[in-house]
Amino acid sequence: MAKTIFITGTSSGLGKLTAKYFAQQGWNVAATMRSPEKETELTTYSNIKIFKLDVTDIEQVKNATKQAISAFGKIDVIVNNAGMGTYGALELAKENDIDWQFAVNTRGPINIIRAFLPHLREVGGGMFINISSFMGVTTAAPLGSLYNMSKFALEGLIEGLYYELKPLNIELRLIEQGGSKDNNFVDNVTWNTDPEITAYDEMTRKLKNLFANAGDEHKDDPMVIVNAIYGLASGESKKFRTIIGASGNYLVNLRNSVPIEEYLETIAANFG
Numbered sequence: 001m002a003k004t005i006f007i008t009g010t011s012s013g014l015g016k017l018t019a020k021y022f023a024q025q026g027w028n029v030a031a032t033m034r035s036p037e038k039e040t041e042l043t044t045y046s047n048i049k050i051f052k053l054d055v056t057d058i059e060q061v062k063n064a065t066k067q068a069i070s071a072f073g074k075i076d077v078i079v080n081n082a083g084m085g086t087y088g089a090l091e092l093a094k095e096n097d098i099d100w101q102f103a104v105n106t107r108g109p110i111n112i113i114r115a116f117l118p119h120l121r122e123v124g125g126g127m128f129i130n131i132s133s134f135m136g137v138t139t140a141a142p143l144g145s146l147y148n149m150s151k152f153a154l155e156g157l158i159e160g161l162y163y164e165l166k167p168l169n170i171e172l173r174l175i176e177q178g179g180s181k182d183n184n185f186v187d188n189v190t191w192n193t194d195p196e197i198t199a200y201d202e203m204t205r206k207l208k209n210l211f212a213n214a215g216d217e218h219k220d221d222p223m224v225i226v227n228a229i230y231g232l233a234s235g236e237s238k239k240f241r242t243i244i245g246a247s248g249n250y251l252v253n254l255r256n257s258v259p260i261e262e263y264l265e266t267i268a269a270n271f272g
């Protein structure tokens with residue numbers, strides 16, 4: 001019998017590619033997105049069903065998870081993919097943007113996991129694959145503290161949950177990817193700005209420049225990430241953390257191999 005995967009944030013980027021790939025491999029796919037009325041591509045697959053879901057809206061979370069379970073009978077794998085980035089100096093961030101960063105990237109997965117646990121307990125197990133970032137296990141640049149917070153918190157959540165879900169046969173996985181060649185994410189970043197405060201202007205200029213001009217060697221092919229998700233979902237890989245890409249692996253190795261003070265100074269020197 002075909003297995004079923006439930007994915008958040010399938011309107012673009014990694015979520016959409018993952019939905020299509022799993023459908024092509026014969027899985028049933030519950031593809032969720034905030035604006036299903038705009039979708040024209042995933043609707044062409046007979047084994048993809050689309051559900052409306054903003055991961056920050058508890059009522060929509062309840063409805064989408066209930067509808068997906070009732071449509072497919074059993075959900076085997078859930079991918080917490082929906083995410084966004086708020087960048088810029090913390091001092092300049094708007095109150096709502098601070099809360100929204102946490103609401104989407106961290107509270108969102110909490111909402112999804114809590115909604116699915118009764119079902120996974122009932123069917124005897126399952127798997128949550130969580131799309132984090134290498135920014136969830138190390139810092140890499142200035143002005144990303146809110147994004148770092150949201151993904152570090154996601155990593156802590158998932159690692160902490162391991163112990164209580166293991167006896168229930170519910171598996172947890174984390175993927176730490178770097179920048180994607182498909183750059184919707186960067187295009188959608190919310191930048192904290194305040195024309196009255198110029199103290200962070202030079203650093204912001206350097207970071208925006210880095211985002212705009214990073215060569216392909218610093219970015220991951222999104223299909224490599226999709227394949228990693230597939231490897232985890234199908235059980236070929238049992239890795240708790242999968243770090244993808246040369247940049248992520250380099251930075252995480254560096255972070256783990258030198259004292260934190262040395263690591264911080266190395267990164268800061270690039271932006272001084």
Ligand SMILES: NC(=O)c1ccc[n+]([C@@H]2O[C@H](COP(=O)([O-])OP(=O)(O)OC[C@H]3O[C@@H](n4cnc5c(N)ncnc54)[C@H](OP(=O)(O)O)[C@@H]3O)[C@@H](O)[C@H]2O)c1
Pocket residue numbers: 008009010011012013014015033034035053054055056080081082083084104131132133134177178179180182183184185186188
């Ligand atoms: N691309 C990168 O550079 C990069 C690097 C490391 C990690 N990641 C992580 O990879 C994941 C996927 O990002 P991506 O690269 O595929 O970027 P993307 O193309 O911008 O996709 C983000 C997806 O999340 C959805 N989303 C945003 N807020 C949502 C909400 N409140 N409820 C439900 N869905 C919401 C977006 O839907 P809408 O169309 O409705 O906005 C979109 O479908 C994210 O978790 C991101 O943090 C990305």
